[in-house]
Amino acid sequence: MNRYETLAHALAEEIRAGRVPIGSKLPSLRQITTQHGVSQSTVLSAYYLLEEWGLIRAEERSGYFVTPGAAVSPAPEAHRPSLAESARVDISDLVFSVLQATKHVDAVPLGSAFPSPLLFPLSRLAKSLTQGVRSLNPWSTVADLPPGNEQLRRQIALRYVGAGMASPVDEIVVTNGALEALNLSLMAVTRPGDIVVVESPGFYAALQAIERLDLRALEVPVDPLTGLDLDALAQALEKHPVKACWLMTNFQNPTGATLTDTKKKALVELLAAHDVPLIEDDVYQELHFDKARPLPAKAFDTHGLVMHCGSFSKTLAPGYRIGWVSAGRFAERIQRLKLMTTLSASIPAQAGIADFLQHGAYDKHLRQLRAALNTQMASMQQALRRYMPEGTRWTLPAGGYFVWIELPLAIDAMALHRRAIEHGISLAPGPIFSATHAFQNCIRLNFGHPWSPQLEESIRKLGEIVADPLVRLSKTTEGATAGTPRRGGVPAGKS
Incomplete structure (x- = not known):
């Protein structure tokens, strides 16, 4: 990372944390130069980058100022699902009906679960795939059975080391995408009827897996700013025979919340005290x-x-379907489950990604990808401020590519979803992120696509549809759901 990028990220962290108030003037070039021991050109480059991210704006002859919406202000109270009992899950029909709408190429992909494929080095990756296939040993069809391609697992292990932790190669199992890794992990530690803790709101695929395996879900609230409620989790563990937790600790889907290191450590210690395994879904960590x-x-x-x-x-090869699990004490069990189900992830794809990690400048690509996503988030934040009605609140994530939006209480997210589809716009309505179909006035939007006039217009149109009486809950429903699970994050500039 260049010096100006390092400086820009440090200043961005201060702004997002609210330590530099909205509208305040940033220090002069001379002050920053003296404080950080860098050149004026470095400071200028850092300020240009912050401006590109939408965090500051330049005013002629006045300097640089923090933009409205750049800092995080207090979020509404998180949803408090009942911890009295777990529930069987019936979510798949709802999820499938919603996701079907996101598959149309001509629909504006605000409801998509993936970033734009245009952000990935597909040509360079194809060269690695060719090289990987050329170098394959004919016996790789046997040798690369679970736990998977050894070169790829070594490259993954090196990335763990680069992140400041160790993960032994023999504990890493390569899978058909992260979703299989998550499902195999769940299968390894549960039996039908067992209770699994999930987040609320949380990733709908976790709910689908629980439904398919005939498990029971126990929802624990996620605050859109601070993440999982550890006190509520502790209560759940005391009251129920929980067999596993499926959680996202970084850039949680859908809220974008990230736990602090202190909370992550406390989470692990809490689960260890109860001997409860954690299935950690961390697909956005690099973003x-x-x-x-x-x-x-x-x-x-x-x-x-x-x-x-x-x-x-989510970071390199959409469609290649290569994921992994660093499985700890459960590695051997997951290997066996992998052999009993899908046998092996694609051997050529494993070899190709291994080659790219070794020779394809993966970290350089990630820097470019993160910068693009950050810029796209800033564009979406500006559009939301322009077009969403008063009372709308949303998150300002520090990674990933989703923004979680709480609309005014009377709005029916499912009705909004149906009306948006009629206008060629997909979105992800709140009820698919809850075992109880809660968050009826919330939606998740994807900013993982290069900003364009079409995307700008789609946000404008959504704001227009939100004002339509046809997307409002009935008075009976609205009264019954007031004060229930629908929480967003950062307030809009006009709210």
């Missing part, structure tokens, strides 16, 4: 906007209880 890559909870695990799941689908 951080601040200078430092956040540690996973796995970094604090000394008991082998954390199964850390990652993927290249």
Whole structure:
């Protein structure tokens, strides 16, 4: 990372944390030069980058000022689901009906779960795939059975070391994307009827897996700014025979919240005290906007209880379907489950990604990808401020590519979803992120696509649709759901 990038990330962290108030003037070039021991050109480059990210603006002959919406202000109170009992899950029909709408190429992909493929080095990756296939040993069809291609697992292990933690190569199992890693991890530690803690709101695929395996879900609230409520989790562990937790500690889907290192350490210690395994879904970890890559909870695990799941689908190779799990004490069990189900991830794809990690300048690509996503987030934040009605609140994530939006209480997210589809716009309505179909006035939007007039117009149109009486809850429904699970994050500039 260049010196100006390091400086920009440090200043961005201060702004996002609210330590530099909205509208305040940033220090002069001379002050920053003296304070950080860098040249004026470095400071200028850093300020230009902050301006590109939408965090500051230049005023002629006056200097640079923090933009409205750049800092995080207090979020609404998080949803408090009942911890009295777990519930069977019936979510798949709803999820499938929503996701079907995101598959149309001509729909504006605000509801998509993936970033734009245009952000990935697909030509360079194709060269690595060719090279990887050429170098394959004919016996690789046997040798690369679980736990997977050894070169790829070594490259993954090196990335763990680069993040400041160790993960033995023999604990890493390569899978068909992170979703298989997560599902195999869940299968390894549960039986039908067992209770699994999930987040609220949380990743709908976790709910689908729980439904498919005939498990029971126990929802624990996620604050859109601070992440999982550890006190609520502690209560859940005391009251229920929880067999596993499926959680996202970095850039949580859908809220974008990230746990602090202190909370991650406390989480691991809490679960260890109850001997409860953690399935850590960490597919967005590499997509951080601040200078430092956040540690996973796995970094604090000394008991082998954390199964850390990652993927290249969100960072490098969409469609290649290569993920992994660093499985701790459960590695052998997961290997066997992999052999019993899908046998092996694509052997050529494993070889190709291994070659790219070794020779393809992966970190350079990630820097470019993160910068693009950060810029796209700034554009979406500006559009939301321009077009969303008063009372709308949203998060300002420090990584990933989702923004979680709480609309005015009367809005029906499912009705908004249906109306948006009629206008060629996809979105992800709040109820798919809850076992109880809560968050009825919330939506998740994807900013993982290069900003364009079409995207700008789609946000404008969404704001227009939100004002339509046809997307409002009935008075009966609105009264019944007031004060329930629908929480967003950063207030709009006009709210």
